Amino acid sequence: MKFFLIIKIIILKIIRLNISFLKREISGYPNIVKKFEKDFASFIGKNYGISFCNGSSAIEASLFALDLSQNDEILVTSSNFHSSIGSIKNLKFKPIFVDIDPQSLTIDCNDLKNKITSKSKCLLIVHPWGYPCKMQEITKIVKENNLKLIEDCSHAHGALYDNKKVGSFSDISCFSLQGAKAIKAGEGGIALTNNKNFLLRMSLYGHFNRHQSELMNDENLKEFSKTGFSKKLRAHPLGISLASVDLENLVNLNKYKNEIYNTIDNIIKKYNSIKTMELNDKATRGGFFGGYPVIFNDIEKIDEIKKIFEKFKIELYPYHWLPHHKMNIFNSDETKLIVSESIIKNFFMIKIPYFLNFNFDNFKKCLLDCKKNNLIK
Numbered sequence: 001m002k003f004f005l006i007i008k009i010i011i012l013k014i015i016r017l018n019i020s021f022l023k024r025e026i027s028g029y030p031n032i033v034k035k036f037e038k039d040f041a042s043f044i045g046k047n048y049g050i051s052f053c054n055g056s057s058a059i060e061a062s063l064f065a066l067d068l069s070q071n072d073e074i075l076v077t078s079s080n081f082h083s084s085i086g087s088i089k090n091l092k093f094k095p096i097f098v099d100i101d102p103q104s105l106t107i108d109c110n111d112l113k114n115k116i117t118s119k120s121k122c123l124l125i126v127h128p129w130g131y132p133c134k135m136q137e138i139t140k141i142v143k144e145n146n147l148k149l150i151e152d153c154s155h156a157h158g159a160l161y162d163n164k165k166v167g168s169f170s171d172i173s174c175f176s177l178q179g180a181k182a183i184k185a186g187e188g189g190i191a192l193t194n195n196k197n198f199l200l201r202m203s204l205y206g207h208f209n210r211h212q213s214e215l216m217n218d219e220n221l222k223e224f225s226k227t228g229f230s231k232k233l234r235a236h237p238l239g240i241s242l243a244s245v246d247l248e249n250l251v252n253l254n255k256y257k258n259e260i261y262n263t264i265d266n267i268i269k270k271y272n273s274i275k276t277m278e279l280n281d282k283a284t285r286g287g288f289f290g291g292y293p294v295i296f297n298d299i300e301k302i303d304e305i306k307k308i309f310e311k312f313k314i315e316l317y318p319y320h321w322l323p324h325h326k327m328n329i330f331n332s333d334e335t336k337l338i339v340s341e342s343i344i345k346n347f348f349m350i351k352i353p354y355f356l357n358f359n360f361d362n363f364k365k366c367l368l369d370c371k372k373n374n375l376i377k
């Protein structure tokens with residue numbers, strides 16, 4: 001069944017791409033783009049969607065939409081993609097780095113509370129690798145401290161917290177539609193909101209001819225109605241035609257991927273020296289970027305472990321993210337984040353094949369071989 005679903009998706013993409021091309025829907029805002037924005041927003045549970053040329057631009061536009069002042073503080077994890085942090089710097093806000101929780105590797109709510117000051121204006125969270133953050137606690141903290149909330153759901157298309165989709169909890173939620181993500185435009189992104197003013201400001205930031213008539217009716221924004229802010233960050237309609245097929249099949253894909261992850265969880269559980277990211281209470285994974293996360297305690301043995309994985313043809317990748325809080329381009333303050341710093345060397349991802357035909361028996365044998373060679377316990 002999984003195999004046929006993937007084949008169906010490939011065929012539908014070829015058809016839809018060609019239809020878009022033949023209809024000359026290759027730039028601007030043809031129906032395929034408008035429909036995708038509407039369908040995506042309603043799938044997540046938001047009123048408005050606006051597409052971008054990538055997720056990074058969607059995040060930068062969403063920060064711009066909040067109409068903050070220079071040096072206002074944006075709370076963000078360092079364990080994140082660099083462009084989310086770069087967007088804070090590009091707009092001249094100040095990133096304040098928050099650590100992650102050692103079990104779930106999602107934002108640490110205690111550290112978050114400690115980092116809030118009178119200058120804090122916004123919290124930007126990411127649901128890493130498809131694992132939802134503790135949204136109940138986060139929405140409470142945000143409300144109590146009068147912060148705006150942006151969710152970066154680039155890894156977590158269709159993931160749930162308490163049966164609500166991630167991306168529905170925030171003032172603005174952003175999704176990358178880059179080629180390795182669950183919904184793929186090749187390159188692309190989308191931002192969602194219920195707030196019309198945020199929508200118009202995002203439109204101004206990256207689109208110059210999108211909401212002209214609405215902008216004309218807004219006293220503060222009408223002078224920009226024809227030019228926007230002179231950036232052109234719109235999505236490619238051909239990419240969106242591909243992404244629209246992924247959106248329609250996301251629920252089924254997430255179901256199959258959840259089955260794979262649940263089975264791997266149970267296999268890994270039998271070993272003490274390897275663990276995985278703990279799923280927060282009430283959270284259901286979705287999207288699943290990067291692969292299945294594994295944390296090796298005995299990291300000195302990793303080279304030999306990698307050789308055994310290679311022998312069994314299972315791809316093992318190192319952690320993708322950098323210690324951004326220690327990099328001059330993002331931060332000049334001394335910031336120590338104990339968990340974020342320690343996880344970088346122990347964290348690896350197991351590749352899940354495109355056709356979702358992960359071989360569990362082969363994986364079990366691989367781990368047994370590691371154990372036999374005293375590499376894991």
Ligand SMILES: Cc1ncc(COP(=O)(O)O)c(C=O)c1O
Pocket residue numbers: 054055056057080081083084126152154155176177178187188189
């Ligand atoms: C968590 C996260 N946010 C944002 C982005 C940026 O998305 P894009 O590559 O579409 O600009 C990425 C890209 O991988 C990401 O992993």
